[in-house]
Amino acid sequence: MIPQTLGxxxxxxxxxxxxxxxxxxxxxxxxxxxxxxxxxAAHLLHYNRKVKNWDAIIIGAGAIGLSLALRLRDEHxxxxxVEKHEPxxxxxxxxxxxxxxxxxxxxxxxxxLADASANLYPEFVREIESESGExxxxxxxxxxxxxADGEVPSHTGVRQLSAADLARLEPSLRLDRAAWFLPxxxxxxxxxGKALTKACKKRAVDFATGSEVLEVLTxxxxxxxxxxxxxxxxxxxxxxxxxxxxxxxQPLVIPTRPxxxxxxxxxxxxxxxxxxxxxxxxxGIRGNEMVRHVxxxxxxxxxxxxxxxxxxxxxxxxxxxxxxxxxxxxQRLYQAGVSVAPILSTTRIHDAWAGLRPGSPDNLPxxxxxxxxxxxxxxxxxxxxxxxxxxxxxxxxxLITGQQPFLDLAPFSPLRFG
Numbered sequence: 001m002i003p004q005t006l007g008x009x010x011x012x013x014x015x016x017x018x019x020x021x022x023x024x025x026x027x028x029x030x031x032x033x034x035x036x037x038x039x040x041a042a043h044l045l046h047y048n049r050k051v052k053n054w055d056a057i058i059i060g061a062g063a064i065g066l067s068l069a070l071r072l073r074d075e076h077x078x079x080x081x082v083e084k085h086e087p088x089x090x091x092x093x094x095x096x097x098x099x100x101x102x103x104x105x106x107x108x109x110x111x112x113l114a115d116a117s118a119n120l121y122p123e124f125v126r127e128i129e130s131e132s133g134e135x136x137x138x139x140x141x142x143x144x145x146x147x148a149d150g151e152v153p154s155h156t157g158v159r160q161l162s163a164a165d166l167a168r169l170e171p172s173l174r175l176d177r178a179a180w181f182l183p184x185x186x187x188x189x190x191x192x193g194k195a196l197t198k199a200c201k202k203r204a205v206d207f208a209t210g211s212e213v214l215e216v217l218t219x220x221x222x223x224x225x226x227x228x229x230x231x232x233x234x235x236x237x238x239x240x241x242x243x244x245x246x247x248x249x250q251p252l253v254i255p256t257r258p259x260x261x262x263x264x265x266x267x268x269x270x271x272x273x274x275x276x277x278x279x280x281x282x283x284g285i286r287g288n289e290m291v292r293h294v295x296x297x298x299x300x301x302x303x304x305x306x307x308x309x310x311x312x313x314x315x316x317x318x319x320x321x322x323x324x325x326x327x328x329x330x331q332r333l334y335q336a337g338v339s340v341a342p343i344l345s346t347t348r349i350h351d352a353w354a355g356l357r358p359g360s361p362d363n364l365p366x367x368x369x370x371x372x373x374x375x376x377x378x379x380x381x382x383x384x385x386x387x388x389x390x391x392x393x394x395x396x397x398x399l400i401t402g403q404q405p406f407l408d409l410a411p412f413s414p415l416r417f418g
Contacts, residue, residue, distance in 0.1 A: 055235060056238070057081075061089075064393070080208060092190075093353075097189045099118050103296075114388065121390060135195070136187050143293055146176075147298070153180055169181070238376070254379060262333070267309055300336035321356060325354050357381075369414070378393075
């Protein structure tokens with residue numbers, strides 16, 4: 001919980017130290033030390049009042065951190081977001097954007113948070129798009145999925161597809177086993193990141209970019225700010241939303257690890273029209289879309305964007321902080337996509353990249369107050385950071401401001417790691 005009087009804690013601590021040295025110590029003259037030290041203490045307090053303090057500092061400007069900043073502004077808290085590079089430039093920029101709350105691989109402990117977040121998404125996107133003027137490309141067409149033998153989805157609204165159903169919904173697919181329809185959404189994380197950043201700035205969230213947080217500062221055994229490679233900042237609460245980099249911040253190691261994922265983006269081959277402008281081929285396309293639904297198989301997922309781009313992904317690799325792409329891996333992803341949707345053979349590779357997901361020891365998020373009072377964690381979302389952003393932000397904002405979170409966060413507590 002953010003103390004309402006914590007703004008001048010650093011100056012107050014200095015004053016108390018000086019007061020004890022000067023006044024309480026019986027070996028010295030009280031009058032002499034009041035005369036010598038109190039003006040200096042007053043100067044420090046005056047300086048501290050001039051230094052800006054925030055109610056909360058958020059470390060990391062990904063989808064989680066930016067969403068939390070907006071919710072804290074809803075609670076009339078002042079917020080500083082500190083980001084080592086640019087907002088939404090790491091895992092958010094690299095993500096696929098599936099809101100896959102119906103996936104049978106979702107851990108049982110995570111399902112309530114996943115469902116809550118998925119239900120929040122339409123209003124969440126409407127809000128940030130309205131404030132920012134940017135599109136997050138929320139699509140509500142649904143997902144067509146096949147699973148490994150013996151795996152059956154049980155979420156509300158799922159249904160098995162007949163051959164006729166599949167031919168009607170996605171005639172370009174060639175699937176070798178039973179297919180299921182999942183009532184899921186997807187979003188463009190890059191558009192979402194732009195929208196969140198602009199909405200935060202419109203809401204008077206402050207940013208410090210190009211500055212890596214090295215340490216959470218403490219006084220009187222609680223968090224009071226952060227130290228970066230360039231400056232220090234003071235706040236009543238600190239939230240670690242640094243994703244795969246969360247474990248690097250001292251003094252308390254939050255146990256995240258980077259999990260690399262490579263992805264490829266394909267676009268239709270273009271042929272010049274009579275006017276010389278590029279034209280999207282129409283063969284096999286409905287509404288200028290080669291694939292309308294998100295498609296998931298054990299080997300590949302296909303995510304269409306409304307502007308014609310199609311994403312194919314993604315690998316899961318323990319490769320440290322290496323974000324290089326491998327040409328053979330990119331070609332393998334492309335061929336896997338073509339094997340599921342042969343029409344993609346008419347596309348060309350437009351871009352490829354790798355991102356770092358924040359894994360945790362048990363592959364569950366790390367949410368809540370740490371062993372240091374006033375220091376919170378909101379990280380470790382692994383492959384679900386985009387999906388879980390709205391609900392994580394709501395729950396953490398409630399916790400930080402002294403309210404009861406709408407959902408029990410005990411299974412995700414940072415304290416579970418000892």
